[in-house]
Amino acid sequence: MKLGCCYYPEHWPEDMWAGDAARMVNIGLSRVRIGEFAWSRIEPQPGQYDWDWLDRAIATLGDAGLEIILGTPTATPPKWLVDSMPDMVAIDADGNPRGFGSRRHYCFSHAGYRKECERIVTAMVQRYGDHPAITAWQTDNEYGCHDTVVSYSDAAAQGFRRWLAENYPDVDALNSAWGNVFWSMEYPDFEAVDPPNLTVTEPNPAHVLDYRRFASDEVVTFNRLQADIIRAHSPDRDIIHNYMGFFTEFDHHKVGQDLNVASWDSYPLGFLEQFFFSDDEKHRYARQGHPDIAAFHHDLYRGCANGRWSVMEQQPGPVNWARYNPAPLPGMVRLWTLEAMAHGAELVSYFRWRQAPFAQEQMHAGLLRPDNVEDIGASEARQAARDITMLGALENDRSEVALLFSYEAAWLLETQPQGQSFRYLELVFAMYSGLRRLGLNVDIVAPEAELDGYAMVVAPTLPIMLSSLIARLGALQVPVLIGPRSGSKTDDFSIPANLAPGELQDLIPLKITRVESLRPGITAKADSGEISRWLEHVETELTAETGLEDGRGILFASGGLRYLAAWPDAALLEDIFGRMAAEAGLSVDKLPQDLRMRRLGDLCFAFNYGTQTVELPETANRDYILGSSRIAPADVAVWKAG
Amino acid sequence: MKLGCCYYPEHWPEDMWAGDAARMVNIGLSRVRIGEFAWSRIEPQPGQYDWDWLDRAIATLGDAGLEIILGTPTATPPKWLVDSMPDMVAIDADGNPRGFGSRRHYCFSHAGYRKECERIVTAMVQRYGDHPAITAWQTDNEYGCHDTVVSYSDAAAQGFRRWLAENYPDVDALNSAWGNVFWSMEYPDFEAVDPPNLTVTEPNPAHVLDYRRFASDEVVTFNRLQADIIRAHSPDRDIIHNYMGFFTEFDHHKVGQDLNVASWDSYPLGFLEQFFFSDDEKHRYARQGHPDIAAFHHDLYRGCANGRWSVMEQQPGPVNWARYNPAPLPGMVRLWTLEAMAHGAELVSYFRWRQAPFAQEQMHAGLLRPDNVEDIGASEARQAARDITMLGALENDRSEVALLFSYEAAWLLETQPQGQSFRYLELVFAMYSGLRRLGLNVDIVAPEAELDGYAMVVAPTLPIMLSSLIARLGALQVPVLIGPRSGSKTDDFSIPANLAPGELQDLIPLKITRVESLRPGITAKADSGEISRWLEHVETELTAETGLEDGRGILFASGGLRYLAAWPDAALLEDIFGRMAAEAGLSVDKLPQDLRMRRLGDLCFAFNYGTQTVELPETANRDYILGSSRIAPADVAVWKAG
Amino acid sequence: MKLGCCYYPEHWPEDMWAGDAARMVNIGLSRVRIGEFAWSRIEPQPGQYDWDWLDRAIATLGDAGLEIILGTPTATPPKWLVDSMPDMVAIDADGNPRGFGSRRHYCFSHAGYRKECERIVTAMVQRYGDHPAITAWQTDNEYGCHDTVVSYSDAAAQGFRRWLAENYPDVDALNSAWGNVFWSMEYPDFEAVDPPNLTVTEPNPAHVLDYRRFASDEVVTFNRLQADIIRAHSPDRDIIHNYMGFFTEFDHHKVGQDLNVASWDSYPLGFLEQFFFSDDEKHRYARQGHPDIAAFHHDLYRGCANGRWSVMEQQPGPVNWARYNPAPLPGMVRLWTLEAMAHGAELVSYFRWRQAPFAQEQMHAGLLRPDNVEDIGASEARQAARDITMLGALENDRSEVALLFSYEAAWLLETQPQGQSFRYLELVFAMYSGLRRLGLNVDIVAPEAELDGYAMVVAPTLPIMLSSLIARLGALQVPVLIGPRSGSKTDDFSIPANLAPGELQDLIPLKITRVESLRPGITAKADSGEISRWLEHVETELTAETGLEDGRGILFASGGLRYLAAWPDAALLEDIFGRMAAEAGLSVDKLPQDLRMRRLGDLCFAFNYGTQTVELPETANRDYILGSSRIAPADVAVWKAG
Ligand SMILES: [Zn+2]
Ligand SMILES: [Zn+2]
Ligand SMILES: [Zn+2]
Structure with a gap:
């Protein structure tokens, strides 16, 4: 595994560059990412490129022996560009523009902006595409950061209408698929369809889901536009994008198909603070991050681009953007680095080389302090580099457990939570964590992924289950767990004619006749564990493997396939996974809480x-x-x- | 009492209609409501009516022996109509349009939309007004649902100015009544008055209250427009509207004057979750609803249309719209049905016949499951039908207690809570609940209602008390309780010249010289109970009937009339109501908590x-x-x- | 010290005026503030002044022996004026206008409105500038109330661009100072800079800070415009403005330079409820206010206009605007009055004379009830007047401790809290309170203030520390405490090249290499106290005076200067201040909690x-x-x- 860092030559006097490069090498770094926010320096005025400084920066870094990942600068179009077409910005759900002044101020659907991206990326790739120091390209930066996937601009509305016309034979088909008769919501033609914002009450969930699918597809084609240009002009270089944590607004599997390497930006302390963890967990792991946060994403993004993945940004100290920003416990930067290695990363790149003393991220640590002294992160990176050398090269192999992950499931469940505590990522994470606490290795994969060779398969929830998946699950000879709400919807966001779990009933003869969402504090005992949040009423002739005190069954098995009809706690998951592992012939140990x-x-x-x-x-x-x-x-x- | 259901023939293949009708009859239903969301099917294109399907649906249902309640479809104008006059939608307080894509996307004040309503209602009534299967009409659906009473559109602004000109002799009178001199808010003419939104800080409360009165009157005239057409063309059919729960945005007493029957939509579990109940109550009654929720509304709406009332929509299983949506305890659907009977309903109609598999309410249970199998609700409805037959017909009679309810009081107290825990509905509900826990029967009536014949009268709070009411109260020979803040305002939203309780001082010689709102946790002992939230300082020569530990009196009596100068808890209310009941010669029992x-x-x-x-x-x-x-x-x- | 009240002759029938004036004198009041909301009566139509009523009101009050403070009416422009230039209103961060209908509906940057203010103020001052009864002028009313300092209007945007052009030599200097290269945020010219709202994510903090500085300067020049007119035409009268509590949106020190007397509006109960106090404190002091609220502001505003200050509005009973509005404990109005005297006030003026029965503040108590009977406040004012006479005249002298207060620090820390519990006012108040609990007298002063003569100096936090201040601190021979984050920023909102505390390192050899913000519940023991919220990692060869259990130092001393590297609790502050006081030769007693x-x-x-x-x-x-x-x-x- 290689180490690297994110570097911004444009932020520093040119006379510091060579020293920086030498110190990077000295610490044990071999890669450096640059360029992704530099548009205003590359093209200070419309059409007037200034490549000189970038030529010299690349030369300096390359001469030091560093491999360069060059970012396309499309996440930060300059002011002159935005002023030349003010309607290029995204529009929020209230109808307000999301303007210039920070970053990501563009709408993925704006044709004019896509042209500009094509132009700047082509210019960059033509100049540096076969430069020997360039080893890879990063497209844009953190697609969707700051909630920028979904836009309600005119450009998006028009794009959506086109998308609908491509996906439905005619507007009657759309009206029928969405059930628009429900509240006289029928459209006379595709042109009459608007984005699903500013409605009096909730819009049709099928309308929302299609809008989410459309918005995700816009990210895919936006990225593909750049990937195609790079692939054409920069042969043999990897194309990478840097994904984020706990982020599901677009389909990372689909974007991944146009990448060579999926990477992600790992900030365990910030993620702990900002996401769904309990106050106890936020307290206990304040300076370490929850033990499954980094691993979860490693295992998720390894499934996005044919197994190749990296950490493009690794937290090296306190960050600036969480509600509270403590410092990592001494040792954590090294730990996170080696953990990425254990999960098969190609690269861990620290964000950032040196803490910037100015602008939005001035309180975000780097490997170096703003006064150019090595910070704790640098010394831990140095140690990690030695450790990595000692450990040698490692190859990814298939894990024991496949966990099925669906971005569409996340959109669907956000659109129709039915109970406000039913959160997709939280359920997936709970199941992942349950597996990991037993010491099992997990691959998080798309529902379309090949499942042969896994000893266990877990689908935390898949509201829409394609027939092909059901067929493949039926053919497996290993324990499979299917979680609540799976098969509860058709592709059109309707309830299946035979009720949930739809076609899955071919594999396990049960029917969900009613569901309940439960407020916090309402729980029910289930063997050694407890259920809460969600409970399904099951009609079946199967005998339940696990039931509640009132006799209601919540876990049913048919062959190797189990269906779980409730939201489980950790103890219940431990039981279930333990049983499955035993059947799969896997030996498991319940690990100490923090290990x-x-x-x-x-x-x-x-x-x-x-x-x-x-x-x-x-x-x-x-x-x-x-x-x-x-x-x-x-x-x-x-x-x-x- | 009859049973019925809400049915949407346009949602289902025509070949299911006859079977549905037969099953309804088989279960014991005799009425069916249809049509209220079907405008896009009745008039698919401007001016091109398609009555055929509706003719056949009415015939099929009528032939099965069902009585039909036909809804006017004005809650869901179709897309082509909205596109033909985009300014017909309401505008929210921030100035944003509340557009197409769900329902109720219209402004009550838009003259063009009123014309369209007049046209579609006239067309429907002319076609079906004397159809023998049509037994009643429902106007529109749930006026005000999704916060749609108050709009800040240009149409509303113009309507408000007209309303002001009708209600004030001239703008000087308005300036004087509102006290506009206060912050130089004086208007040169009616045309200069805007709706009270987008002000820097709170607008003049008199301005807000008049806007609320105006908005309520717009609902009244909107409904009357339809009622007049129906009355003219569909003789001897009842005109009904379906009110909602815990909803006070318009004056239901005034709208009720144009109805033959008031109905309401009863969702006890959803209401428990969404409204002011404590966490303990939400937990204890999660699957039953608080025991006073349904009864409160039964007793409230019985007072809105000369005593005739129905449940137009009865929860038959889990709903989809609360934060959490558990299932009713087995038996609750029957219990709710029989409880409506005990309070004198003419009809309980379940919402809805069959759960729709598509669109916004796909997770809302019906009597039938989406797979057309009878759900629990159906079997409980069937049992209820048998029970009702056994019990026979019942006639409403006057209850023991009159509880005075004022929509204007709700608006006024929302406009000027003075302490954020002073909520009108919560105080009324607490007093209602206190009476019911003693086993007393209650009529909730308008302040204008005839009060003769009641053994007790309770006014939880009436900030504005008309002289005529005070005179009528003074003439009563029964115990009367007047709650805090009563008589504290003039009709112009000013403090009375002789302070609160204004003219009521003629009946009880006391004066409120100061009021305190108290943050949660600040309480004071008062005999066996406790006060919190609100405390008034009373100047009087009367000896207090109940006082605080510091000697301050909070309950005073003069003749049979008592004034309560604080927000009471349940124990204090039990004392007071127990004493009043004893004086009234009513025997009371404290019921077990859940009975x-x-x-x-x-x-x-x-x-x-x-x-x-x-x-x-x-x-x-x-x-x-x-x-x-x-x-x-x-x-x-x-x-x-x- | 004098007593007075706020009076609105325009609210009452003219035949009440003489009686009111006589009663004021009878109670012991000698001053009366009038006029500040009366524009619509002074100029009912454009250009048509009506001075007659005001002439008579001034005569009536003056004839009774009252000294009049006359307010300019610019906080409430009349409707006709707003309608004549609708773009004069402020625009909120979402882009919505903040319109007519309450008060303060103007943008400080609107040139047209400034012209109108100049016109009306000139007219008033020319008429009454040398009237013998006029003793002082109040400019406008409560600048910034209802969050009105910062506006995002076109007028503000243009003003900001002008301000930038005056404060930076050219746009390159601005780009460099702000670090706009960071995300390609570089501007081609000043005209391209927008206000920092409606950005995708947080804008550049340097951009925000300059916008706050600009907005504050707009208040300064708006006030100066009026002050200059008054000074020119009303010789020897004091110019006063009434500041608010816990309010830092503009630089009160700078505005104070154009005033003769700083005054403030003291509502201890409302402030307790609305601001950062704990639930325990809000409960304990619900009817008294926290014991340091009034004193804090007395000592703060005494530092704003050469030591001359007053209470322009004193809470006389319950107010209307807090979440909960209890009544003061009997005696508190007198206590607050005498406490102002103890801190050196020239005047305590009660708000208001008589409770208005109409409009927004009808629930705000006065000295008189709406029925014209004396309320509790009046009798306590009468007693206070007697007490004051007995105590005689008092002169302000220098306090023992100087506490440095910076409005810019508040803006900076709001812009970049780094941890959401780091609140400037709360830290300053905690330190103030710690000093006061030891019985120490405190002057709260601007960082530019002369510090000679103080026995102790405390700077709770000063992120930007000018060299001149550091030099002056270095020259002091008394104990000095410098709190966390001091010296952590340059004037351009960057991290100093030598890290925090920047140049202060010349006085104390330590460097902050890392900072942590800590979520609630994460604390660490430090001697007898505890730290929380904020912890700095200190690099130094000094031995810590106080440390954590893990050995990390948090308090360091060099000569008489201490640096505190964490957020302290009350016990830790008591230790530190006790030690400093001992060194300073001050004898201190720990006072009982409520004394x-x-x-x-x-x-x-x-x-x-x-x-x-x-x-x-x-x-x-x-x-x-x-x-x-x-x-x-x-x-x-x-x-x-x-
Ligand atoms: Zn990001
Ligand atoms: Zn509804
Ligand atoms: Zn104010």
């Missing part, structure tokens, strides 16, 4: 996310390459698999 | 809203028609009054 | 903010002028300093 393990190739890694030393469960005859059986807080142990 | 009772005609009903069996307080010699003295959860007992 | 003391001239005052009687700490040989050593709730004791 996580991963096997890759012939190495076993263990990571201590706690603030207390952890003794590894069993220690006999281990050949430790790093650490020992007693793992200090924020420390790592690695040994040869026995 | 409610009602007498109607010669029957006594008891309803168990709890999850534990309740033993009736006294059981000797009762002649049970339904149930017994031990009432299971969600069960009902009925016996002949001894 | 506060102040010395002025040769008098000592003690105020009991609790609901229990307090025994004064030491009582020997005191010569009590008011009260005794046992102070009842809401009571006051005054004695000759020993």
Whole structure:
């Protein structure tokens, strides 16, 4: 695995560049990402390019032996460009423009802006496409950051109408598919359809879901426009985009098809603070991040571009953008780095090289402090570089468990939560975490992914299940868990004619006749665990494998396939996954709360996310390459698999 | 009492209609409401009516013996209509349009839309007005749903100016009545007055109250436009509108004057979740609803149209629109049905016949599941039908207690809460609940209602008290309770010259010299109970009937009239109502927490809203028609009054 | 000290005026503020002045012996004026106009409105400038009330561009100062710069800070426009403005330079409810206000206009505008009045004379009730008047402690809190309160203020520290405390090249290498106290004076200067201030929780903010002028300093 960093030569005096490059190499970095926010320097005035500084920056970095990932600058169009076509910005759901002054001030559907992107990317790729120091390209930056996927602009409205015309034979088909008769919402023609905002009450969920699908597709084609140009002019260079954490606004699997490498931006402390974790978890893991946050995304994005993936931005210290921004526990930067390795990353690139003293992110740490002194992150990166060398090269292999992940499921469940505590990512994360607490290796994959070779398959929830998936699940000979609400909707966002779980009833003979969403505090005992939030009423002749105290069944099995009809807690998941693993012939151990393990190739890694030393469960005859059986807080142990 | 359901023939293949009708009859339903969202099918293109399908639907239902309530479709104008006059939609307080894509996308004040309503209603009534299967008409649907009473459109602004010109002799009178001199808010003429939105800080409360009065009057005249057409062309049919729960945006008493029957849409579980109940209550009654929710509205709407009232939409299972949507406890659908009977309903109509698999309400249960199988609601409706037959016909009679309810009071107190926990509906509900826990029957009536014949009168609060009401109260020979803030305002939203309670001082010699709103947690002991939220300082020579520990009096009596100068808790209300009932010669029992009772005609009903069996307080010699003295959860007992 | 009240002759029948004036004098008031909301009566139609009523009102009041403070009416332009130039209103951050219908409906940057203000103020001052009854002028009313300082109108945008052109040599300098290269935010010219609203994510903090500076300067020049006119035409009259509580949107020190007297509007109960106090404090002090609220503002505004200050509006009973509005404990109006005297006020003026029965503030108490009877406030004012006479005249002298207060610091920390619990006013108040609990007298002063003569200096936080201040601090021979984040920013909102605390490192050799913001619940023990919210990592060779359990230092001293690297609790502050006071030779006592003391001239005052009687700490040989050593709730004791 390689290490790298994100660097902004345009932010620093040119006389610092060579020293920076030398220090990067000295620390053990071999890659550097540059350029992605530099449009105003590359093209200070319309059509007047200034390549000189970038030529010199690339030369300086390349001469130091660094491989360069060059970013296209389309996330930050300059002021003169926005002023030349003010309608290029996105429009929010209230109808307000999302204007210039920060970043991502563009609408994915604006044809004029796409032309400009085509122009600037072509110019860049033509200039640097075969430069020997350029090893890869990053398209744009963090698509969707700051809630920028969905726009309600005129450009988006027009795009949506085109998209509908491509996806429905005629407007009658659309009216029928959406059930527009419901409240006299029938459209006379595609031109009459508007985006689903500014309605009196909730719009038709089918309308919303199609708008989300459309918006996601706009990201896909926006990215493809750049990927095609790069592929044409910069042969043999990887095309990469940097995804974000806990972000589902567009289909990362589809965008990934146009990439060579999926990468993501890993900020465990910020994500812990900003997302769905409990106050207890936010307290316990304030300086480490929840032990499954980074791994979850590693395993998710490994499934997006044929298994190749990287961490493009790695938190190196406190960040600036969460509600509260503590510092990582000493050791965590190294831990996160080695954990990425254990999950098969090609690269961990720290964001950023040196903390900028100005502008929006001036409180975001770098490897170097603003006064150019090495910060804690740099020393941990240096140590990680030595560790990586010692561990040698590792190859990704198939994990034990496949966990099915669907972006469309996220959109659908946001559109129709039915109970406000039913959150897609939270359910997926709970199941992922349940598997990981048993020490299982997980691949998070698209529902379309090949499932052969996995010892277990888990679908936390898939409201829309294609027939082809059901057929493939039916052919598997391994334990499969299907979570609540799976198969509850048709592709048109309707209830299946035979009710949920729809065609899945071919594999397991049960029917969901009624669902309940439950307010916090309403729970029910289920064996050793508890259910809450969501409960389905099941009509079946099967005997329940697990039931509630009132006799109602919530877990049913047919062959190797189980259907879970409620929202489970950790204890219940442990039971279920333990049973499945036993059937699959996998040996599992319940790990201590703060410990996580991963096997890759012939190495076993263990990571201590706690603030207390952890003794590894069993220690006999281990050949430790790093650490020992007693793992200090924020420390790592690695040994040869026995 | 009759049973019925809400049915949407336009949602289903025509070959299902006859079977549906037959099953309705089989279950015991005799009425069916149709048509209220079908405009896009009745008039698919401007001026081109398609009556054929509706003719056949009416014929099919009528042939099965069902009585039809036909809804005017004005709650959902079709897209072509909205596109032909885009300014017909309401404008929200921020100035944004409330556009097409769901329902109720119109401004009550838009003259062009009123013309269109007149046209479509005339066309429908002319076609079906004397059809023998049509037994009643419903105007529009749920006026005000989704916060649609108040609009800030140009049409509304113009309407408001007209309304002001009709209600004030000249603009000087308006300036004086509102006290516009206060912040130089004086208007040179009526044309200069705008709606009270987008002001820098709170607008003049008198301005707001008049805007609320105007907006309510717009609903009245909008409804009257339709009622007049129906009355002219469909003789002897009832005109009905379906009101909502906990909704006070327009004056239901005034709208009721143009109706033959007031109806309402009863969703006890959704209302529990969405309104002011405590977390404990939301937990305890999650699957039953608070025991006073349905009864409160029954007793309220019985007072809106000369005593005739129905439940037009009855929750038959889980709904889709609350934050959390659990399923009713088995038995609750029957319980709610029989409770409506006990309060004197003419009809309970379940919403809806069959759960729709598509569009916004696909997660809203029906009597039938989407797969056309009978759901729990259907079997409970069937049982209820049998019960109703056994119980026979019942006539409404006057209740023991009159509780005075004023929509204007709600507007006024929302406009000027003075303490954010002072909520009109919550105070009224607390007093209603206090009476009901003592087993008293209550009529909730307008302040203008005839009060003779009641054994007790309770006015939870009436900030504006007309002289005529005070005179009528003074003439009563029964215990009367007047709650805090009563008489505290003139009709112009000013403080009376002699302070609160204004002219009421003629009946009870006391003066409110100061009021306090109290943050949660600040309470004071008052005999066996406690006050919180609101405390008035009383200047009087009367000796207090109840006082605080600091000696301050909070309950004063003069003759049979009591004035309560604070926000009471349940224990204090029990004391006060117990004392009043004793004076009135009414015998009361404190009911178990989850039990409610009602007498109607010669029957006594008891309803168990709890999850534990309740033993009736006294059981000797009762002649049970339904149930017994031990009432299971969600069960009902009925016996002949001894 | 004088007493007065706020009076609105235009609200009352002319035949009440003389009686009102006589009663004011009878109660002991000698001043009266009038006129500030009366524009629509002074100029009912464009250009047509009606001075007659105001002439008579001034004559009536003056004839009674009252000194009049005449307000310019520019906070409430009349409807005809707004209709004549609708773009004069402010625009909110969402782009919506903040229209007519309440007050303060103007944008400070609108040139047309400034012209109108110039016209009306000139007309008023020319008419009354040398009237013998006029003793002072109040400009406008409560600048910034209802969040009206910052506007995003076109007028503001143009003003901002002009301001930038005046403050930066050219646009390149601006781009460089702000670090606009960061996200390609570089501007081609000043005309391209927009206000920092409606951006996709947070705008550049330097952009925001300059916008706040600009907006503050607009208030300064708006006020100066009026002050210049008054000064020219009304010789020897004081120019006053009435500031608000806990309000930092504009630089009160700068506005104060154009005033003769700073005044403020003191509503202790409303402020307690609306601001950052804990639930416990809001409960404990619900009817008294936190014991430091009034004193904090007295000591703050005394520092704004050369030491001359007044209370222009004093809460006389319950107010109408807080979430909850309880009544003051009997005695509090007198206590607040005498406390203002103890802090050196020239005037306490009660708001308002008589409670208005109409419009927005009808629930705001006055000295008189709406029925013209004296309310509690009047009787307490009468008692206070007697007390003041007994105590005689007092002169302000320098306090023991200088606490440095910076409006710019507030803007900066709001722009970049870094952790959402880091609130400027809360930190300043905590330090102020810590000093006051030790019985120390405090002057709150601008960073530019002369510091010689103080025994201690405390800077709670000054992110931007000018070299001149550092030089002056270095020259002091007294204990100085510098709080966290001080010196952490340059004037351009960048991190100093040598890191925080920047140039302050010349005085104390330490460097902040990293900062952490901590979520609620994350704390660390520090000697007898605790830190939370904010923790800095300090690089230094100094030995910490106070440290955490993990060995990290948080308090360092060099000479008499201490740097505090965390957010302290009350116990830790007590330690630190106690140590500093000892070094300064000040004797301190830890006061009982609800007691506060102040010395002025040769008098000592003690105020009991609790609901229990307090025994004064030491009582020997005191010569009590008011009260005794046992102070009842809401009571006051005054004695000759020993
Ligand atoms: Zn981002
Ligand atoms: Zn509704
Ligand atoms: Zn104010």
